[in-house]
Amino acid sequence: MPVFYGTEIASPLMLGTAQYPSPADLSRAFQRSGAGVATVSLRREAAGGDGSGFWDIVRGLDIPLLPNTAGCHSAREAVTTAHMARDLFDTRWIKLEVIGHPDTLQPDPFGLVDAARILTDDGFQVFPYTTEDGILAGRLLDAGCEVLMPWGAPIGTGLGLNNPYGLRTLRGQFPDVPMVIDAGLGLPSQASQAMEMGFDAVLLNTAVARAGDPPAMAEAFAHALTAGRLARAADPMEPRDMAVPSTPVLGLAVLQ
């Protein structure tokens, strides 16, 4: 199972806690999937109140929490939000999101590296939400990140792995860095694909929370991740152009 900053998690499924029809559905989705990490966004929830009823439910999941800086558009904002998260959830983990464009929600690579450096120097263990860009990945590692979270597709789109070539290259470039496909997944088959490509985990929210039956969809993702992880470990065959019969054709009995 994946190890992030020395902590082994129980499942490669990292699940968000927003947008569920009800907190009861949220709890059931986590139970049925056995998700290993719960991500929490605190910007809006913290605004104007302590949000304690909802936080109690999230803490009650009893798995590691990964607070995020969702919705932050600058390094400074993200750093402030990270400090709030550390106080509220008593964890050094922070999923760092610095959004570069309000429509595509794609990461701002420059702000991301700045914020990652500031937070790492301050003792945080940073999970940066990044693109599949290998140069950017290198800078984030230089800044002290020990985990990378490249996107599959823009947040909330459900488009799956938009650039399999780029993701495969990134995986190959940094084979020993734990990597999580974060954002853009819509279907369990896409999560399988990520695991087959050698990623360590996936992080998703909308695909489960906005499904008609969130607990069932969460379980489907858990199965898909198991399938992808086993397939990867089992050393899949190489695709080839030549058709090869799986049953030998020589030596058939002549039935005349």
Added chain:
Amino acid sequence: MTDATILGAGVAGLTVAHELVSRGLSVQVIDPAGPPGPKACSWWAGGMLAPFCEGETAPDPVSRLGLGAADWWQAAGACVTRAGTLVVALDRDRAELARFARRTDGHRTLDATALAALEPDLADRVSQALYVPDEAHLAPRAALDHLHQSLTVRGVRIAGQGRVTGRLIDCRGLAARDRLPELRGVRGEMAILRAPGIRLSRPVRLLHPRHPLYIVPRGDGVYMLGATQIESDGRGPATLRSVMELLGAAYALHPAWAEAEVLEIGADARPAFPDNLPRVLERDGRTHVNGLFRHGFLLAPALARMTADLLTTGALPELA
């Protein structure tokens, strides 16, 4: 001496009071905030009686419990408009409309011509809509005021404090967390606008992947725009971001909203249980009616009936 004492003069408390009085029981209502007003979260409600549309996200019993709401309010003398609901999405977000249609009942699809006949102002803004004919809406503050008057006429007082007599029925909403720790607040923010340049005759729900919006006509060119849904107990003023999102979504639907006057911006937290379903439950010698979440005016009549059944027959009713 009364048969029952009701704590809380929001939509839950007043509907329960009204239902009990209608069945011949004597009641008193106690609320430190006095008659219905801005301290009750129902003061800030949308007032949509929309059992079908709410089924998009609400669990099954919500739709069923809400089916009789419009009849109840009308019988109670409140002004109910039965003009259905219109569900629309901007053309970019057509997939949202398909999802909504799959997950709800009671609607039919309108093409551009049929939509133009129903709401001419939306005709050139969206090319497709869902129409839910058997839904209704009311003006929440007028409805609460009406219940208050009607109770007063029948000799029921709303006192700031008093001695509990008879059965104790706790309808305090989020304030009842001292006895119902599983309750949580779900914050909602809304705006009231006067928009003479726009004419809508029925609630319009705009489906949007980020900023869903509903618009409820209040008459005389006044509209209620709502509502955010944030997991927070905070009851403080609306945030700039929330207001911008609500008003921005309205503006995207129709640019004529730009000239609207902002009459009011409000916010409050709605009481909800973890499954977002309401409850009539007995605990420690009192009857709780709570957890109406975003469905106050839709569900209060069914809960009031259940409470009255409980008091008259002694049997705790099943929610489903």
